[in-house]
Amino acid sequence: MIRITFPDGRVQEYPHGVTAMEVAKSISEGLARNVLSAKVNGEVIDAQRPITTDSTLQLLTWNDKEGKATYWHSSAHLMAEALEALYPGTRFGIGPAIENGFYYDIDPGDHTLTAQDLVQIETKMIELAKKNSEYRRQEISKDEAIRYFTEKNDPYKIELLQDLKDGDITFYTQGEFTDLCKGPHIPNTGHIKAVKLLNIAGAYWRGDETRPQLTRIYGITFPKQKELEEYLHLLEEAKKRDHRKLGQELELFMFSEKVGSGLPIWLPKGTALRQRLEDFLKAEQIKRGYTPVITPHIGHKALYETSGHWEKYGQDSFQPIHTPREGEEFMLKPMNCPHHCEIFGHKPRSYRDLPLRIAEFGTVYRYEQSGELHGLTRVRSFTQDDAHIFCTPDQVKDEFLNVLDLTMMVIRKLGFETFTAQISLRDPENKSKYLGSDENWAKAEQAIIDATKEVGLPTTTELGEAAFYGPKLDFMVKDALGRSWQLGTIQVDYNLPERFQLEYIGADNSKHRPVMIHRAPFGSMERFIGVLTEHCAGKFPLWLTPDQFAILTVSDRFQSLAETVLQTLQQAGLRGFIDDRTESIGKKIRDNELRKIPYMLILGEKEAESGQLSVRRQGEGDQGSMTIPDFVQLIQSQI
RNA sequence: GCCAGAUUAGCUCAGUUGGCAGAGCAGCUGAUUCGUAAUCAGCAGGUCGCGGGUUCAAGUCCCGUGUCUGGCUCCA
Known part of the structure; x- marks a missing residue:
């Protein structure tokens, strides 16, 4: 018998060689269904590997960071299986889990993979996942491993093998696909229900720009379709915050092909x-x-020879500016x-x-x-x-x-x-x-x-x-x-x-x-x-934002009132402008909401009579009316 | 710099098999004077990134190149 210590400190005895999966089953079938891998004495291993010594044990599921990593790494293997099925002769580099998902670096040979091919690969992955293939671990000698990949004609795996010690080498096989891998993996492909291959990019073999460039496919998988949809929605939302998009929409900055990239x-x-x-x-x-x-923005080249920057970066810098007088060289200051x-x-x-x-x-x-x-x-x-x-x-x-x-x-x-x-x-x-x-x-x-x-x-x-x-x-x-x-x-x-x-x-x-x-x-x-x-998704802090308020006139009869209010607010140190276009109030609100103006002040008949301001907060809606000093106070209290 | 993709009006994007360059928004003009996320009508807007080539004919096909996007490499 061996003693298993659980994360809550509980200790229980199990037969020698028990697996994490068997331990999970002894707790509940439901738990066992969700177990992806296990952390035994601090090391993440397959849930099916026998435990032979007294150990601490944490069962890893989708809710654990390491559980997800196991899941995504196994997904990379599933993608590799799909690629091998669709494009025989594909050679494989490495395929790790990353923070959100996984990638696999592959050499597709003469075939060029494009984004259009990704859907087909996804479909194949789902098809293979449904077979519930087990991820089987196998210890193998270095010679035998090299023989396998020589026969398969996969030079990348052979190169990886060169750096490994005999005795430490394991293969994992699921379905028709076998990979050099130290593991761990999830029990079977059936856990993978939703697949999205996100993009395709070039990546140098082993991160070295002098080596061949492989094709990297990034993907992510989930145990539920709904979770994938939520993730994709999150990505869409994130794209809306992209500073390049917001910078253009809010007219913060621009680039010009003529000025230079x-x-x-x-x-x-x-x-x-x-x-x-x-x-x-x-x-x-x-x-x-x-x-x-x-x-100054420039300096003699000699300045950078003294600093050492010329020696270190000179070749990769903007090259020296030559003056009409011979022999003078200036650098744009880096x-x-x-x-x-x-x-x-x-x-x-x-x-x-x-x-x-x-x-x-x-x-x-x-x-x-x-x-x-x-x-x-x-x-x-x-x-x-x-x-x-x-x-x-x-x-x-x-x-x-x-x-x-x-x-x-x-x-x-x-x-x-x-x-x-x-x-x-x-x-x-x-x-x-x-x-x-x-x-x-x-x-x-x-x-x-x-x-x-x-x-x-x-x-x-x-x-x-x-x-x-x-x-x-x-x-x-x-x-x-x-x-x-x-x-x-x-x-x-x-x-x-x-x-x-x-x-x-x-x-x-x-x-x-x-x-x-x-x-x-x-x-x-x-x-x-x-x-x-x-x-901040373009909603800058009030003290920083270019315009703190917009005055929206209900009709052009209120133009002079708007100008008076603007002046008063500016004198109080606030920044804003009048939207006096002959558009409907609804249109003006919509436009200024999209421009992310923090406060909109609606000025019409009601305000002309009461002398108050109707205040609308961007993203929140109507805040009711208040006096001008109260509004000034409101803004100042938020700065 | 490398791999892959994109590039059409100010913006977002259509454009079929190679056969007259399109829409919405923005803009301009006019009407409307309006109450908390899009009033209506009209007009104008293009060397289809740039340069070559193939073709009777190129936005569309081919070659080169600029810029952008996603990564890789790099990042004083």
């Missing part, structure tokens, strides 16, 4: 919004001891740091001057790969809410904490409740990629880890994600479609001060090297506004 053009409403955001941060920075500066280093270095600095916090909303230009451009979130010209803090090594941690506080304040003020913070450290396997000494790197990495711990900020740590000059802390939020974007960033840099030979005179009357902290709470105005637009 990746170069956003800010329209009046977008500019109003953006400037308000900038003003908010500028005011906050003044309070916190930052000094604003302004620097970042503001070198200019700010020159500011620090332009006169002798004392330790009494530190920390020196230099801030600039600096527009930079980076030649991003054409395929990577995406709305406002990945562009070729953008404005960083940049600042560089020059301080003594002893001040690093306090300054880091201050910046952390500012960044979290900014993110929360804009209504992002769920964000994650990622500490990016250097790849210990590949230290030559980075500039700067081992000792400095270790110090900087420790400063970040300590500071985030001190404020209790939950973080994830990624090795190899650091910038080439130093470790960093990035704040990440998700867009409407669940794609993660980096917003604010804080980076410790021991390298640039070295390269620019920056110095200050210490209390000991000798020269010392300052430490530099790069930081941008928004990250870039473009990306931040893009992500913010999706986050």
Whole structure:
């Protein structure tokens, strides 16, 4: 007998070799029907695998994250079975579960798969799923496995096998399809009831752009048709929040083929919004001891040779601008740091001057790969809410904490409740990629880890994600479609001060090297506004939104009244406009609802007599009437 | 940069087998002066992304290219 410990702490004895499925059945048949896999001693395994030692056991169903992952991974195998049936000779790469669904990377050979083929594959998957085929696990020797895939002519699987140890290799088979796989899988294909293949894309084999490009098919499956429909509805809703769509509808920004791709053009409403955001941060920075500066948009190539950026990114940048005089080369600035280093270095600095916090909303230009451009979130010209803090090594941690506080304040003020913070450290396997000494790197990495711990900020740590000059802390939020974007960033840099030979005179009357902290709470105005637009679905916070109210006249007899009201509200510091088109009131309401104007003030006979305002809230409807001062008060109370 | 798809009026989109370029919304003009999500009528709006080719004839077929979309790679 072995002892099984359940998540609630209950312990029960079962025969040696019992499976999770048998345990589930002993509890209830209903539970057993829903079990997809099991977590045994922390490891997720097939529900049908025998348990041979005293263990903790958690039965995994659709309601568990790991249960879903098992389900979707098995769905990837089902899709592979369908592909093999429909397109014999297809070769397979890898097919994992992802956050929402799964994908499989395949090499379809001469055949090119297109989106039109997906429906046919879905139909085949459903047909195969209905056979209730079991997912059968089989341990196999490396030689035998290689023989199988050699016969099948699948070089990708053979390559995967090369990296595996003999004795660790398992195959899974369902129906007619056998795959190299460590598992686990769901009991049988019958659990898969609803299938949607979402899109098709190219993906480099093993993520390496020098290797062949495979076809990646993304899909998602559900145990119930209704759940699939709900998910697809959710996707539709998310698309409505896309900042590229809302940006066009709300006339925030545009792109022009003639101006160039990746170069956003800010329209009046977008500019109003953006400037308000900038003003908010500028005011906050003044309070916190930052000094604003302004620097040019270009700089000598030599500046970037000094900074090291030319060596690192020169080939992939906008190429130098040549002047009429021979031999002069200027770069569009890809970042503001070198200019700010020159500011620090332009006169002798004392330790009494530190920390020196230099801030600039600096527009930079980076030649991003054409395929990577995406709305406002990945562009070729953008404005960083940049600042560089020059301080003594002893001040690093306090300054880091201050910046952390500012960044979290900014993110929360804009209504992002769920964000994650990622500490990016250097790849210990590949230290030559980075500039700067081992000792400095270790110090900087420790400063970040300590500071985030001190404020209790939950973080994830990624090795190899650091910038080439130093470790960093990035704040990440998700867009409407669940794609993660980096917003604010804080980076410790021991390298640039070295390269620019920056110095200050210490209390000991000798020269010392300052430490530099790069930081941008928004990250870039473009990306931040893009992500913010999706986050609030175009309904910006009242303090930020371009227009807070619209005055809708019931007929043009009320035009002069509308103008008086507008003036009064503007004098009270509110922003709005009169919709005086000769349209019906219903039409004006509809249009301004769609433009997401937070408040609509309807002005007609009734208001002319009472002197009050009829107030309508966007998305909520009629709020009844109130006096002008009450309305001003209402808006101010929400800012 | 790579793979796949898209590209027609300001916007959203039709356009059959290659045979005169279409609709709705927006715009303009006129009528209507209206009470909480679309008043009515008329008018105007196009080098079908761009450049080649095939053809008696190309929005439609072929080649090249720009831009966009979904991913991959990249992201100072």
